Amino acid sequence: MKGQLGLRQSATPKTQVHHAATHALQSDGRSSVIISVFSTGSGIGKTVTAINLAASLANYGHSVCLVDLDLQFGDVVNYLRLQPNRTLFDACNDYKEDKKNFHIEDYLTPYTFETAGGNEVSFDVIAPPKTIYDAYTIEVAVVEKIIKRLKNFEFVICDLSAVFSALNIAVLDLSTVVNFMGVIDFMPSVKNFKLGYDTLIAFNYPESKIRLVENRSNSQKLISGSDVERVVGAKFYYNFPNDFPSASKSIREGKPLLAVAPDSALTRGIQSLAGMYSNRPQIEIEHVGAPSIFASVVKFVKDLLGIKSLAR
Numbered sequence: 001m002k003g004q005l006g007l008r009q010s011a012t013p014k015t016q017v018h019h020a021a022t023h024a025l026q027s028d029g030r031s032s033v034i035i036s037v038f039s040t041g042s043g044i045g046k047t048v049t050a051i052n053l054a055a056s057l058a059n060y061g062h063s064v065c066l067v068d069l070d071l072q073f074g075d076v077v078n079y080l081r082l083q084p085n086r087t088l089f090d091a092c093n094d095y096k097e098d099k100k101n102f103h104i105e106d107y108l109t110p111y112t113f114e115t116a117g118g119n120e121v122s123f124d125v126i127a128p129p130k131t132i133y134d135a136y137t138i139e140v141a142v143v144e145k146i147i148k149r150l151k152n153f154e155f156v157i158c159d160l161s162a163v164f165s166a167l168n169i170a171v172l173d174l175s176t177v178v179n180f181m182g183v184i185d186f187m188p189s190v191k192n193f194k195l196g197y198d199t200l201i202a203f204n205y206p207e208s209k210i211r212l213v214e215n216r217s218n219s220q221k222l223i224s225g226s227d228v229e230r231v232v233g234a235k236f237y238y239n240f241p242n243d244f245p246s247a248s249k250s251i252r253e254g255k256p257l258l259a260v261a262p263d264s265a266l267t268r269g270i271q272s273l274a275g276m277y278s279n280r281p282q283i284e285i286e287h288v289g290a291p292s293i294f295a296s297v298v299k300f301v302k303d304l305l306g307i308k309s310l311a312r
């Protein structure tokens, strides 16, 4: 298996990282590295990240399937201008009907794009149900079976919704790595980010499985990344810069960042994170730090959360 997980910015010991990957390889005959992209808030950048992780890993030569598991309000199909013939809804129904003759390939929507450098890159997508009604009928246990059928892909990227639903928890359980994202711009988002992290820890996942990723990390805010780390009690594995022009151009044109903004810091950031997940040599990227620190805000958040000691 090529896709052992890499390490760079994390304080996580490498042995733990390998433990997480090995665990995924041994369970249920599954061989994919499953990366779920999750957050406790909407509009955090999960879908942009999931699409561009998939595109970057595919550009590195890996076989990749991107599964849109935001069943009611998924955006992958819109962001990539796909017209799927079959969706997860069809896959679940057909699986239940006749699992012996079920072929996961029949439910994949292929996607191909050209990088700015002229490489043709492809990955597959499992589209979400077409209606909210269809989404409502989907059973968690069947989705688990479908994900396990994707075992021939080196990487399976799961784009989730922003709730601790039964489906999301099942997918988090199956995941090798949880890319837990936050945009930490004001106090409720810090509170929800910490609540989400504490909940993931309470699930007894190894800490190496949970990768905290700060999005739009250099946008104007009243609390710095390092103060958030102290409040949460864990380090960010990675941070992406604020880059609305590139993100919105990608969505507007229906193509990954590698096609429309190859040199932007956001593109290089997501590429670099993908490289870490596939053990690539790292691209040198500019560190994006947050601007001002207001200790009083940090103190307020700590008081609000009743945190006495943040040392870890």
Ligand SMILES: Nc1ncnc2c1ncn2[C@@H]1O[C@H](COP(=O)(O)OP(=O)(O)OP(=O)(O)O)[C@@H](O)[C@H]1O
Pocket (backbone or CB within 6 Å): 039, 041, 042, 043, 044, 045, 046, 047, 048, 049, 070, 075, 161, 162, 215, 216, 240, 241, 242, 243, 244, 245, 247, 248, 251, 266
């Ligand atoms: N690093 C970034 N800099 C600037 N804008 C960004 C960045 N990442 C994402 N965005 C913008 O944020 C918006 C939300 O992104 P996205 O749809 O990926 O979020 P999401 O977490 O999947 O949301 P939801 O929970 O609704 O599914 C989009 O308009 C996107 O262009």
Ligand SMILES: [Mg+2]
Pocket (backbone or CB within 6 Å): 046, 047, 048, 070, 074, 075, 159, 160
């Ligand atoms: Mg989304």
